[in-house]
Amino acid sequence: MDTAVETTGTLAEDDLRRLDAYWRAANYLTVGQIYLLDNPLLREPLRPEHVKPRLLGHWGTSPGLNLLYAHLDRAIVGRDLDAIFVTGPGHGGPAIVANTWLEGTYSELYPSVGQDEAGMARLFRQFSFPGGIPSHVAPEVPGSIHEGGELGYSLMHAYGAAFDNPDLLVACVIGDGEAETGPLAASWLSNVFLNPARDGAVLPILHLNGYKIANPTVLDRLPIDDLRAMMHGYGYQPHVVDLVDPEDPTRGIDPDRAHRILAGTLDTALDEIADIQRRARGGGEVTRPRWPMIVLRSVKGWTGPHEVDGEPVEGTFHAHQVPIAEVRDNPEHLAALDRWLRSYRPEELFDATGAPQPLIAGLPPAGDRRMSANQHANGGTVLRDLVLPDFREYGVAVHEPGRTVVGPTAPTGEWLRDVIAANPDRFRLFGPDEVASNRLGAAFEVTDRAFVGQLRPGDDNLSPDGRVMEVLSEHLCQGWLEGYLLTGRHGVFTSYEAFIHIVDSMVNQHAKWLKTTRQIPWRRPVASLNYLLSSHVWRQDHNGFSHQDPGFIDHVMNKKAEVVRVYLPPDANTLLSTMDHCLRSRHYINVVVAGKQPAPNWLSMPDAIMHCRRGVGIWDWASTDAGEEPDVVLACAGDVPTLETLAAADLLRRRLPDLKVRVVNVVDLMRLQPESEHPHGLPDVEFDSIFTRDKPVIFAYHGYPWLIHRLTYRRRNHENLHVRGYKEEGTTTTPFDMVMLNDLDRFHLVIDVIERVPGLSVRAAHLRQEMFDARQACRDHTRRHGEDSPLVTEWKWAGAQGATPS
Incomplete structure (x- = not known):
C-alpha cells in the first residue's frame, strides 16, 4: 500500500x-x-x-x-x-x-x-x-x-x-x-x-x-x-x-x-x-x-x-x-x-x-x-418499557366463527402503527422491503421509511426521520435490530417466511448470547428479538416453490429452551394477543408465523386472549365429543392448517354425525413438549386429557411434520399421532392445490380419520371414496379455470346447522 x-x-x-x-x-x-x-x-x-x-x-x-x-x-x-x-x-x-x-x-x-x-x-x-x-x-x-x-x-x-x-x-x-x-x-x-x-x-x-x-x-x-x-x-x-x-x-x-x-x-x-x-x-x-x-x-x-x-x-x-x-x-x-x-x-x-x-x-x-x-453495552440497564396501546381495541368482531374475513396481519399493522407513534425514541420496525407487502403498511400513516439518501419525486414514504428500517438485506435488518436491542431498545423484524433462513447463522449467535447472559449476574435482560413471518409457505402459491419453506421454525427449535418461543396464531385476534405478549417479553427469540391474505377469523377477542394464555386448547364449538371421550382428535397449528382442520371437522359432523370428534388448536408450539424439556411444556396429565391416551390424533401442522413428532415423542399417545404438514411439494398454483400437493387438505384429513379410527374404514368406505373424488374434482377445476373450486372458496363454518356448499 x-x-x-x-x-x-x-x-x-x-x-x-x-x-x-x-x-x-x-x-x-x-x-x-x-x-x-x-x-x-x-x-x-x-x-x-x-x-x-x-x-x-x-x-x-x-x-x-x-x-x-x-x-x-x-x-x-x-x-x-x-x-x-x-x-x-x-x-x-x-x-x-x-x-x-x-x-x-x-x-x-x-x-x-x-x-x-x-x-x-x-x-x-x-x-x-x-x-x-x-x-x-x-x-x-x-x-x-x-x-x-x-x-x-x-x-x-x-x-x-x-x-x-x-x-x-x-x-x-x-x-x-x-x-x-x-x-x-x-x-x-x-x-x-x-x-x-x-x-x-x-x-x-x-x-x-x-x-x-x-x-x-x-x-x-x-x-x-x-x-x-x-x-x-x-x-x-x-x-x-x-x-x-x-x-x-x-x-x-x-x-x-x-x-x-x-x-x-x-x-x-x-x-x-x-x-x-x-x-x-x-x-x-x-x-x-x-x-x-x-x-x-x-x-x-x-x-x-x-x-x-x-x-x-x-x-x-x-x-x-x-x-x-x-x-x-x-x-x-x-x-x-x-x-x-x-x-x-x-x-x-x-x-x-x-x-x-x-x-x-x-x-x-x-x-x-x-x-x-x-x-449502553449492558442494554438491560437502560431499557425502558414500551408504551403499548390496548391491542383489544384493534380486534376483529367475531360473532360467529369464520364469518368475518380479514387478513391477520392488517389489524396488527394498525396496532404497530400506534406502537411506533407512542414510542418515538425506542421502537423500530425492520424488514427487507416487505413491510407493505406483509400488510403492515398502516405504519406509514405515522412514520416513513428511514432514508438519508437522495430523494426523488414519486418516492414513497421516505424521510430521514422514518422509523421503518427497510433495506433489501435480511442480514442488515437482523444486525441492526440486534444492535438496537442489545443497547436497550425494542423492535420487530417482519419478513417472508422462506427467506428469513438467510439469517440462520446470525440467529444462532444471538441465541447463544441470550443463553450465556442468563448466567451472568451483571448482565440485565434485554428486549426480545421478535419475528413476524408472513407471506408464508401455504400462501406462496403465486411465487412458487422457491418461496415455500417453513423450516425456520425447525432451526429455532434447536436452540436452548429458555431463550426461544414459537407461536402460530390461527387468526387476527390471536395474532394481536400474541404480538402484545412478545413485545412485553424479555430475553427471548419469539417467532410468530401468520398469514397476510384474507382469512376467516374464529375467535372473539376475549376467547382469543384466553386461548393464547392456554397456548393449546379444545375448541368446544368445533367439536362433537360433547364432553365425552372422543373417537378421534383433530389437532392443528397454523392458520391454513386450522382452516383445513375445521373444514374437515365440518365434513365429519355432517357425514358421520355419530363420530365423536375433538378439535384442538395449538398456538404455542412449545406446549407440545413435556414440562421437563421446556418451561411452556404441558404436564403429561394435561396433555393426556387433551389429546387422550389411546385415540387417533390427526395433526395438521404448518411446517415440516417431523417436528411435531420430535416434540411429542415422549408422550404416551405418540404412536397414535399422525401428522400432516409441508413435505417439499410445491409450485406456482392455487392456494387449495398447494395444500392438496402436501396432503394437508380437508378431504385428505377426512380420509386420515377414516383410515385410523378403528372400525371406520369399512363403515365409511363410501365417504372415503367420495373424498378422493372431491380432491380430483378440485384439482381438475384448477387446471381448467386457473382458480380454486367454489366447493372450497365458498365454504363457511356453519356449526351444527351443517348448511355448507356441497
Whole structure:
C-alpha cells in the first residue's frame, strides 16, 4: 500500500508517555493470557510449568486493537465522549479483556480477578481454560455487545446501537478478513439510514493487518487510491493511518511516531463527527453527510517475535494465532517467550502489588465513561418499557366463527402503527422491503421509511426521520435490530417466511448470547428479538416453490429452551394477543408465523386472549365429543392448517354425525413438549386429557411434520399421532392445490380419520371414496379455470346447522 498523508495534530509529551505505557501494558496482558498459568509478573525465571499446556488464542490482531482502545480512551477523556467499542475481529478477545482489566471494570464485576498480582494470575489462567472464559469478545467481557466469533456483523451491530442514541459514539473495528464477507460489504451502506440529527455516530475503523489464517487479505492488497475511492463511493470521508515501516513491511514504524499519527487522525475524525452533528441539529434540512472513517494499517502481531526457528512471524500470517508454540518442550521457545514478555518492561508498568502504575491508570476515563462500563453495552440497564396501546381495541368482531374475513396481519399493522407513534425514541420496525407487502403498511400513516439518501419525486414514504428500517438485506435488518436491542431498545423484524433462513447463522449467535447472559449476574435482560413471518409457505402459491419453506421454525427449535418461543396464531385476534405478549417479553427469540391474505377469523377477542394464555386448547364449538371421550382428535397449528382442520371437522359432523370428534388448536408450539424439556411444556396429565391416551390424533401442522413428532415423542399417545404438514411439494398454483400437493387438505384429513379410527374404514368406505373424488374434482377445476373450486372458496363454518356448499 502506498504511504498515506500523515495527520499528526498535537500530542502532549505526558499523553505520549501515557499512551505508550498503556499500550505496552495491554500487549503484555494479552500475551500473558495466551501463555501463562503462573508467574504473571515474571518475578522469577520463566519455567515450563508457568506455561499453559494448551496454548489457545489469537495474537495477530490484538496489538492493533490495544492501540485503538488506548487512543479512544484518551479521546473520551479529552472530549467527555459517551462511547462503546465494537470489536469485529472477535479473535482479539484477550486484547479487549486486557483493556477492561486495565480500566478496572473487570475487577469490579469479577472481584476475584483483582487489580493485583493474584488477580492478574487469575486473569491469565482463566483465558481459554477449562472453567474459564472463551477466547472471543464473549458476553462475559464487560462492554461487549458483539462476540465476533462469526465474522461479518460488527458494522451492522454498530449502526443498530447508534440508532436513537444521539449522544453515543460507536467505534467499530472491522478486521480486513471480516471485510471480505457479504454482510459486512453490505453494512457500509448503513450510513444511508443514520440520521445525524437524531441518531448517534459510528466511526468505522478498517484494520488492515494483511493476513487471515493462511492467506493475505484482499483489501490490504488494493492500491491505496482504490481503497480510498471505494470508501468514498460508499459515502465516507476516509482517513488513512499507515503505521507499517515503508522500508520493511514486516515491521511497524517508531511507536512514538505511530501514536502521534493515530492521535492526530482520530482527533480529525472526531472533529468531523462533531461538526456534522452540530450542523444537523441546528435546525436545518437533514441531508446525508460524508461521515469519517479510518483505515488503519498496522503490522500483524506488532511487537511480537519477529521470527521463530528462522521463520518470519511478525508481519506475516504466522502471527495470526500463537506465534511460539512449543514453549513447554522446547527451551529455545521458552527463552523466546521470556524475551517477548520482558520486552514490554512489566516492572515499569505494574507496581509492587501488581496494580497498574498511576501513569497507566490515569489514561482511561472514570465510571460509566469507560467503554467497558458504558451502560449502553449492558442494554438491560437502560431499557425502558414500551408504551403499548390496548391491542383489544384493534380486534376483529367475531360473532360467529369464520364469518368475518380479514387478513391477520392488517389489524396488527394498525396496532404497530400506534406502537411506533407512542414510542418515538425506542421502537423500530425492520424488514427487507416487505413491510407493505406483509400488510403492515398502516405504519406509514405515522412514520416513513428511514432514508438519508437522495430523494426523488414519486418516492414513497421516505424521510430521514422514518422509523421503518427497510433495506433489501435480511442480514442488515437482523444486525441492526440486534444492535438496537442489545443497547436497550425494542423492535420487530417482519419478513417472508422462506427467506428469513438467510439469517440462520446470525440467529444462532444471538441465541447463544441470550443463553450465556442468563448466567451472568451483571448482565440485565434485554428486549426480545421478535419475528413476524408472513407471506408464508401455504400462501406462496403465486411465487412458487422457491418461496415455500417453513423450516425456520425447525432451526429455532434447536436452540436452548429458555431463550426461544414459537407461536402460530390461527387468526387476527390471536395474532394481536400474541404480538402484545412478545413485545412485553424479555430475553427471548419469539417467532410468530401468520398469514397476510384474507382469512376467516374464529375467535372473539376475549376467547382469543384466553386461548393464547392456554397456548393449546379444545375448541368446544368445533367439536362433537360433547364432553365425552372422543373417537378421534383433530389437532392443528397454523392458520391454513386450522382452516383445513375445521373444514374437515365440518365434513365429519355432517357425514358421520355419530363420530365423536375433538378439535384442538395449538398456538404455542412449545406446549407440545413435556414440562421437563421446556418451561411452556404441558404436564403429561394435561396433555393426556387433551389429546387422550389411546385415540387417533390427526395433526395438521404448518411446517415440516417431523417436528411435531420430535416434540411429542415422549408422550404416551405418540404412536397414535399422525401428522400432516409441508413435505417439499410445491409450485406456482392455487392456494387449495398447494395444500392438496402436501396432503394437508380437508378431504385428505377426512380420509386420515377414516383410515385410523378403528372400525371406520369399512363403515365409511363410501365417504372415503367420495373424498378422493372431491380432491380430483378440485384439482381438475384448477387446471381448467386457473382458480380454486367454489366447493372450497365458498365454504363457511356453519356449526351444527351443517348448511355448507356441497
